[in-house]
Amino acid sequence: MYATTYHKPKTLTEAVELFESSEEPSYLSGGHTLIPTLKSRLAAPAHLIDVRNIPDLSGIEVTADSVIIGSATKHAVVAASKEIKAAIPALSGLAGSIGDVQVRHMGTIGGSTANNDPAADYPSAVLSLDAIVHTDRREIPADEYFQGLYATALEPGEILVRVEFKIPEIAGYAKFRNPASRYSMAASFVAKHRDGHVRVAITGAGNEGVFRWPEAEELLTENFSAEALEGLTIDPSRMMGDMHAPADYRAHLVAVMTRRAMQNLGGTHIL
Amino acid sequence: MSRITITVNGTPQTRDVEDRTLLVQFIREHLGLTGTHVGCDTTQCGACTIHLDGEAVKSCTVLAVAADGSQVTTIEGLAEGGKLHDVQQAFHEHHGLQCGYCTPGMIMASVDMIRRHDGMLDEHTVRHELEGNICRCTGYHNIVKAVLDAAEKHRAAHAVAAE
Numbered sequence: 110m111y112a113t114t115y116h117k118p119k120t121l122t123e124a125v126e127l128f129e130s131s132e133e134p135s136y137l138s139g140g141h142t143l144i145p146t147l148k149s150r151l152a153a154p155a156h157l158i159d160v161r162n163i164p165d166l167s168g169i170e171v172t173a174d175s176v177i178i179g180s181a182t183k184h185a186v187v188a189a190s191k192e193i194k195a196a197i198p199a200l201s202g203l204a205g206s207i208g209d210v211q212v213r214h215m216g217t218i219g220g221s222t223a224n225n226d227p228a229a230d231y232p233s234a235v236l237s238l239d240a241i242v243h244t245d246r247r248e249i250p251a252d253e254y255f256q257g258l259y260a261t262a263l264e265p266g267e268i269l270v271r272v273e274f275k276i277p278e279i280a281g282y283a284k285f286r287n288p289a290s291r292y293s294m295a296a297s298f299v300a301k302h303r304d305g306h307v308r309v310a311i312t313g314a315g316n317e318g319v320f321r322w323p324e325a326e327e328l329l330t331e332n333f334s335a336e337a338l339e340g341l342t343i344d345p346s347r348m349m350g351d352m353h354a355p356a357d358y359r360a361h362l363v364a365v366m367t368r369r370a371m372q373n374l375g376g377t378h379i380l
Numbered sequence: 381m382s383r384i385t386i387t388v389n390g391t392p393q394t395r396d397v398e399d400r401t402l403l404v405q406f407i408r409e410h411l412g413l414t415g416t417h418v419g420c421d422t423t424q425c426g427a428c429t430i431h432l433d434g435e436a437v438k439s440c441t442v443l444a445v446a447a448d449g450s451q452v453t454t455i456e457g458l459a460e461g462g463k464l465h466d467v468q469q470a471f472h473e474h475h476g477l478q479c480g481y482c483t484p485g486m487i488m489a490s491v492d493m494i495r496r497h498d499g500m501l502d503e504h505t506v507r508h509e510l511e512g513n514i515c516r517c518t519g520y521h522n523i524v525k526a527v528l529d530a531a532e533k534h535r536a537a538h539a540v541a542a543e
Contacts, residue, residue, distance in 0.1 A: 115382065115399040115445045137446075144441045145423055147400075157399070159446055185435070209512025210489065211426060214435040215442065290424075291511070 110144075111153040117162055121245045121268060124158055128266040131156040136268065138181060138220035141212055165270055166219065171196050176274045180219020185210070187218060199280040199298065200238065202377030203230050206284060208291055219269045225261050225318060227349065228292035230284070232319035236310035237298035238274040245270055258318045277302050283369035283378040284313070285362050287353050294354050295362035297322075299370040301333055309367060314359040316349045325367055335371035338364065384448035388413070389457030399445050404428045406444035407454055415455040415484050419514070426513030429485035429492075430454050436492035438512070455484035458491065466537075467491050467530040476526035478517035489513050490527045499534035501527065 115137075118124040128134045135154035137143055138161060146152045160166055166181035171192040178187060187193055188205030207213055207221075207230050221231040222242065235242070235251050242249040245268045254262050263269065277300040284296035293313030301307050307329040309322045328337045343360045350356035369378045385394040388411060395410050407413050407430065416439060419427030423441040430439045431453040458465035464472065467490050477483045493509045494501065506527045507520070515523065 110400045110402075112398065113400050115443060117446075140443070140446070141423060141441055144402075144443065148402075148421065157443075161446075209426070210492070210509055211429055211436050211438045211512045212423065214432075214437050 110147045111150060113147070113154060114156050116156060116158045118158060118160070119162055119164075121163055121165055121270070124160055124163060124268060125245060125266055127156070127158050131158075134158055134266075136160050136223075138223070139183065139216040140220075141208070141216040142220065142224050142226060160219075160268060161217070166268075168271075169193065171276075174276055176200065176276060177271055178218050178274070179271050180222070180269045181217050182219075184208070184213035184216050184218070184221075188213065196276050197238070197274060197280060198376050199282045199300075199374075200234050200274060202379075203234055203282045203298070206230065206282075206377060206379045218272060222272060223261060223263060223269045225255055225259050226292075227258050227315065227318040228294075228313045229319075230282075230293065230296065230312065233296055233298035233310040233312035234274065234282070235272060236319055236321060237280065237300045237308045238277060239300075239302065239308060240275065241273040242269060243271045243273060244268060252321075255319050258316075260318075275302060279374045281370040281372075281374040281376065281378070283366040283373060283380075285366055285380045290353075295359050295366050297363065297367040297370045299325075299329065299367060299374075301329070306330055307333065311363050311367070314348050314363050316347060316356075320347075322363070322367065329371070333371075335368045338368050338371065382445045382448070384445055386444070386447050386450055386452055388452045389454060397444050399443065401444040402440055403430070403432070403442040403444045403447050403452070404439035406447075407439060407452070410444075413454050413456050417481055417484055419481065419485075424512075424514065425482070425485070426489060427482050427485040429488040429513065431488060431492060434495075436489050453488075455487060458487070465491065466533045467494065467527070470526040470530040470533070471523070474522045474526040474529060476519070476523040478515070478519040482513060482515045482517075486510070486513050486515065486523055490523075490530065493527065494531050494534050497531070499531045499538065501531040503528065506531075 133155040137157045137159045167179040170177040194201040280300035295314040309325040312319045345356040345360040348356035348359040417427040419425035428440045
């Protein structure tokens, strides 16, 4: 890791001022993507601004319609929250399936959502649960937030403060993991919302990162059952292909995982 | 450079460190506590697992400066007065190691696991929860036996305490 200067601001204003007045700054949350990146010298920010001590970024609130999670909340805390488990068990299960125990003790929902790794778990829940991403300056609907591999609507210096998930009628999450890295090779988050519309978000597979699968959504809105998806396939040209899985295999997994999510509504199915 | 104080195994340790210093480097190189190992250095193998404010984390992926003011427990901090911790004793009795490289991380992860589940563990759960710790000798059977034995001792001790 190249030399860097660490900062621990106590307020959002202080953090943003530090970012704007520094040469080559980067925000730091749980650090479980950023620190490995720094160690392999793929990034070399001159200033690391640790946002975890800013009180606005912590806390979990569950209302009648939504689950609101502060961005510095660790995966283990989301997974262990009884309130979240009661409201959206698939979200709770997703958080409990990220990485491993030690990773979940450090990694945060804000870090994962801001980084938008194409194999990360949270982006699929954010998109499927029609979440609103609250920042220090505005509210961004999920459909406008994700903009391709590692790209989001966040502007330089903008801080993700909390994520507000809509509580659906029911949701399910199914993931097929790479057995070595434990990142998803294809995962599907299916949610039937209270107004009847269905959102299906796929992570780990798309060559543009997380995406919605409109064909599956249409079939499921008409007939909300795994059988409705029989025979539905997805174009492999939209899938990532790499040493772990070629694109046509990932396309196959997307369909299988979406059916499995439907067969495990109210929970998760992690392979 | 930053001056930081981390309480390691109950003793406050103040040092001047470069901001890029990893917690595992602070533990091994600044404090000389070499029981914590570095295996993969990429957050995967778990050999560097320590407890940060009571929770198991991989110390190769935490900045020492970010742990300023925290409580850290390493493998050296488990035994009390020359008596091995129950998990250490169980690893000894069940021979839960082959080369021993992963052992400090396995033990720290297991202590954390038993705490979180209050000793209510079965084989499936132990195997699942050890997914962040890799033994390249692949000697998992005895590790799992050791964790289950220590978990049972934990339950028995708490049952006695409750009476």
